Amino acid sequence: MTNALSRFLTPVACTCKDFTHPWTDSCANASAGVLLAAIPYSLRIYTMVYALSLLMRHRIPRLGDLKRNLHGIIQSTAFLVSNGYTFILFNCLLRRLIGHYVCATVAFVPSFISSYASILIERPARRPLLALYMANLATESIWNMAEVRGYVRSIPQGQTLIFGVSISALLYLYRLGLHKTTCKDSLFNVLRFFVDKREEGPVVAKAGCEGAATATATATEASVSAASTSSSANTQRSRSPLDFRSINVLVQIYSRFLDAVKSRHPSCPHRDNCWHYALMGGLRPFVGGIGLQLALRLIMNFKKIMQFKLDVRKTIFNKDTLNLGIFLGWFSFLYKGVSCTLRHSFGRDDPRFAIPAGLLASTAFTKYPDVTVALYVMWKALQ
Structure with a gap:
């Protein structure tokens, strides 16, 4: 443990120019250059994302929708741009404050500060989505690293198994109706499109499902012949619960x-x-x-x-x-x-x-x- 901690705090013989911005000697110029280069790229990404979100609504957007989407594009672009250039900014700043790199300040600490500062710019509604997206990437990266080192082994179609178990749990919540109360989430809007709004919970027992045949038979018995009564009884038996003890x-x-x-x-x-x-x-x-x-x-x-x-x-x-x-x-x-x-x-x-x-x-x-x-x-x- 002591040996591992000492390695974690051992100075790294490297400058920020060699590690982060080899194209220029100036840390300020490097940060500004990344800032300017990231703007058009980030703007293109979020323009496509918000345009697709408008299309998914299946209606002609109103003026208010367009204004909200334009504001969202600008805000999300600012988030992604700041996440890019502040990494170099904090990386260089920490090296200058400490005087050298250590293992923690090479990437982990500056990226943590950069991510925390930039996500505060993003809309609060989108922060959980971004956190889950990064959790996806982190989970996949950790698994791949463990697999390369021989700690774990992937199984064929393992992603299908993960998807099946997870989507079944979400669909069960959807049919219980908890997506309207304790489990509100935008993902259920996507599920509603694929499994139909009519499958939405909570499930209400309808008159005529179980016991409807009995009620029908009773009403028919008083008004029709014995043949009709027999037919209703047959219908009742055909709709009775399955007996899995029978072959x-x-x-x-x-x-x-x-x-x-x-x-x-x-x-x-x-x-x-x-x-x-x-x-x-x-x-x-x-x-x-x-x-x-x-x-x-x-x-x-x-x-x-x-x-x-x-x-x-x-x-x-x-x-x-x-x-x-x-x-x-x-x-x-x-x-x-x-x-x-x-x-x-x-x-x-x-x-x-x-x-x-x-x-x-x-x-x-x-x-x-x-x-x-x-x-x-x-x-x-x-x-």
Whole structure:
């Protein structure tokens, strides 16, 4: 421990010119140069971010929306620019105050002060998002370092497992309705787009789900013939909860799956039949994902487009462009399809259905296995 501490405080024979700004001898000129170079880059990034946020609202922006977004672009740009140039500023300042570098002042201390000072410039609503984004990068970096040193070992499709468990937890909270009270977060607005607003909790037991067949049979018994009564009783038995102790349970599940395809259970929150609900629910995210991927590719290659140097077939029209759309569409389709099947099978709606539905739907993540997305959802679930 003493040896490690002594190494941590051992002076480093290096100047800030050699380490931080080899292009100039002046620390002030280096900080000012990074400041000027970071402005257009940061402005371009946040203009794209806020423009996409406007598009995600699916309505024509009003004058007030444009003013708020312009203010947000300027404020977020100031945050990112200050985070860049103040690192050099505090790095050089600490070396001059101490007289030399130590292990802590080479990067950790100046970057901590720089990040803390710059995030105070950003809007308070965006600070948790930035903190979680950096937690993603830190988690991934630490894992990669540990894996290189042989301390841990990655498993195939591990990011899909992380995503599946995390998104299932978030969907369970969504179906409980806690996203409206104790678990408010902007991520649930994104989930609402993919799993539908009608799946939103809290789940309310509807008249006509369990016990509806009994009430119908009782009312019919007083007004119709014995044949109608028998038919109602058969309907009641077909909608009763599944008996998993019976070997016929698989036949019952298959029969109710066919019912889900052809009809709508009273506990389902949608009006169309379940097959139409799941299919159309998956089609919209599929088209939206492809459109978003195309838009990002066009924006990232804007310079090449203006110079007529873009290979359209290679850059845009390839199978990778479909991956995001396939993931989003397949995820939505599976989640809604499994949820409807469970409602038909058990004869009721239940927030716990979000867990198996979310786990099965997360298999679509194999088409877009992004580690950053998986870690972001994980940290959101933990938050």
